[in-house]
Amino acid sequence: MAVLTMVEAEAGERTAAMPPIVVEPAKSATLPELMTKLRNERLVYVGETHTAYGDHLLQLDVLRAMAAHGGELAVGVEWFQARFQPVLDDYLAxxxxxxxxxxxxxxxxxxRFDYRLYRPIVRFARENGIPIIALNADQELTSEIRRVGIDGLSxxxxxxLPDDYDFSDKTYEELLRGIFDLHQSENAQFQRFLxxxxxxxxxxxxxxxxxxxxHPAGRILVLAGKGxxxxxxxxxxxVTRRTGIRGTTIATFSPSSTLSNAADYLVLANDENLPPAGLxxxxxxxxxDGVxxxxxxxxxxxxQAGVSEGDLIVSIDGQPIRHFADVKIQTMDKRPGDEIELTYSHQRVLLGPETRSARFKLAGESPH
Known part of the structure; x- marks a missing residue:
């Protein structure tokens, strides 16, 4: 494991499981130096915490560097399920x-995560003709496995299902057991979770x-959760079991990454946040019948603008709203203080529905 740039340890008790980490700045690499070193690597992974904007900026930096080196390149992402590959292809084209x-x-x-976290990566790929591969398993499949297990599937x-499973890694199983014990109810079955x-x-x-x-000459950047x-x-x-290719793993530094095998390279990325959303x-x-x-x-x-509980959203700034996704799409680029026009249907007692409109400025923090 290599750590890029310097770490200051937080005050706290030392434990055998997590000893202090010493970084020698003179021997630390910059990200451009690392990417030059990896320019011939066919397979690079960059782990993410899904809500950490800094992680996605690191992913974008790695993608830019790999694209700059030329040659055949693709990006594999966890964020989209495989069944939607044709839609992804249509957008990129x-x-x-x-x-x-x-x-x-x-x-x-x-x-469900804020799409603004991922948008710069997807747009870069689109603008540069880089294919994106939807890696994730279908939700319908994993939901049914959670309910009845693999043996109970229709x-x-x-x-x-994937063509092959390897259940032999006991360290992997133990890590998952720890997660399961923290979050699952007593009647949940660990085997199905696994x-x-x-x-x-x-x-x-x-x-x-x-x-x-x-793609024997191709390279791929894989973007997925750190777990x-x-x-x-x-x-x-x-992947190694299927191809013999080891690949290189990169992740941002975090307390959990003090494990010696957390990643091949740990990057001390800037703690950056998305611009605040207008709400x-x-x-x-x-x-x-709608949202x-x-x-x-x-x-x-x-x-405060007069909207009531039970009101049906008809449109935002003139754009029809039929599903929750429509609301997210129409407000994605709005900021606190931006004004919107909300058209909604209000159900009046005895008189039936009435279409109303309200203009108001969006708030700057999440409602509590």
């Missing part, structure tokens, strides 16, 4: 809009391996 891309991949129903779902995790890792590894085998990359037990070991201060839910207001946050600008 310029055949559909970003809004249609997010709707048709069901991004906000399946991945024939149709079984066809979506099978879900393995299905994710084996499915993503299978797609990475397929790219490497189908799938760190210690190599997740995706990396399973209506509403809690929304979806039903058959409705379920409640309000503290000092909600929408409530």
């Amino acid at each position: 310029g055949r559909i809009s970003e809004a249609d891309f997010l709707r048709d991949t069901e991004y906000y129903e399946r991945w 024939g149709e779902l079984r066809s979506g 099978e879900v995790q393995l299905t994710w890792d084996e499915s993503m590894a299978q797609r990475v391996a397929a790219y490497l085998q189908q 799938h990359v760190s210690t190599r037990a997740g995706i990396p070991a399973r 209506m201060g509403v809690f929304l839910d979806e039903r058959e 409705f207001v379920k409640g309000f946050g503290h000092d909600s600008p929408a409530q």
